[in-house]
Amino acid sequence: MATAARLLLLLFLTAAASAWEMNIRLPTEMLNGGEAVVAPIIHALRPLLGSGGQLAARAGVACDSWRLGVEAHNVIGWKTVPARCEGYVGHYMLGGHYRRDSAVVVDEAIAYAESLQLAGNGKEIWVFDIDETSLSNLPYYAKHGFGATLYNDTSFREYVAEGSAPALPETRRLYRRLLQLGVKPVFLTGRTEDQRNITVTNLRRQGYSGWMELLLKPAVHAAGELQGSAVAYKSGERQKLEDAGFTIVGNIGDQWSDILGTPEGARTFKLPDPMYYIG
Ligand SMILES: *[C@@H]1O[C@H](CO)[C@@H](O)[C@H](O)[C@H]1NC(C)=O
Ligand SMILES: *[C@@H]1O[C@H](CO)[C@@H](O)[C@H](O)[C@H]1NC(C)=O
Numbered sequence: 001m002a003t004a005a006r007l008l009l010l011l012f013l014t015a016a017a018s019a020w021e022m023n024i025r026l027p028t029e030m031l032n033g034g035e036a037v038v039a040p041i042i043h044a045l046r047p048l049l050g051s052g053g054q055l056a057a058r059a060g061v062a063c064d065s066w067r068l069g070v071e072a073h074n075v076i077g078w079k080t081v082p083a084r085c086e087g088y089v090g091h092y093m094l095g096g097h098y099r100r101d102s103a104v105v106v107d108e109a110i111a112y113a114e115s116l117q118l119a120g121n122g123k124e125i126w127v128f129d130i131d132e133t134s135l136s137n138l139p140y141y142a143k144h145g146f147g148a149t150l151y152n153d154t155s156f157r158e159y160v161a162e163g164s165a166p167a168l169p170e171t172r173r174l175y176r177r178l179l180q181l182g183v184k185p186v187f188l189t190g191r192t193e194d195q196r197n198i199t200v201t202n203l204r205r206q207g208y209s210g211w212m213e214l215l216l217k218p219a220v221h222a223a224g225e226l227q228g229s230a231v232a233y234k235s236g237e238r239q240k241l242e243d244a245g246f247t248i249v250g251n252i253g254d255q256w257s258d259i260l261g262t263p264e265g266a267r268t269f270k271l272p273d274p275m276y277y278i279g
Helices: 002-015 017-033 040-049 054-058 063-071 083-094 096-115 153-162 169-181 193-205 230-243
Strands: 124-128 184-192 213-217 247-253 268-270
Touching: 063 083, 083 096, 096 169, 096 247, 096 268, 124 169, 124 230, 153 193, 169 184, 169 247, 184 193, 184 230, 193 213, 230 247
Parallel strands: 124 184, 124 247, 184 213, 247 268
Antiparallel strands: none
């Protein structure tokens, strides 16, 4: 119980946007320098649970295998992170692992974009998801069990309304490189029209600008809406873009529902997200 209380306290401390900023910067150094540099608060937690899976495995808990199953889209339709994996997912997200995995995805995406023979006709676009792709809701999820507690539409909307979500720096790096290359970014999100203003504000605050379009779902307030068919919605919106003469040269998101469904885009990139599943 004392351990749980301490973990909870630490999670609250790390939940503040400023703490996330700290965590988000420190692992950047790790990308070049190996495992050594970790935010002190994470370091203090590491001996308790570990993010590499070894300690979890010793306890008979294979949370790393679960996460791989999620990322490979073998484990689907899940509503919460398994309770035993809350600590594992927390360490994965707040330590350097999540950032390293994201960097691998974005490095590939940038290499691909740079290899393209672009027509430069202003019709070449790249589709970006927003949550856990362009912006990170980790400050929210750190306070809600890293996905181990059931999704609460009301409290999540309250968080979104703050417009305080930090950028995922890797995605922002891709975004800016694409602008330099002349590929136009299009945001396609499960966020709803009533969240347009705050989403624009949040994106601008986090250094995103110059997008061609921001496509949101019609405003629906029904709880559990996250479980609706995101594949149908998103592929339908991409089809409209292609019908309007645009070429989707790339598409990036954290959910398989961001990148499944014709037309997917010439290439798709899947960012990690072990915190929630949207089908
Ligand atoms: C969901 O969040 C709202 C707002 O924070 C809260 O009032 C409500 O009790 C939460 N619902 C559940 C089931 O936890
Ligand atoms: C969003 O911003 C526009 C322009 O700033 C404003 O006209 C509109 O009323 C705002 N909508 C909402 C829902 O706040």
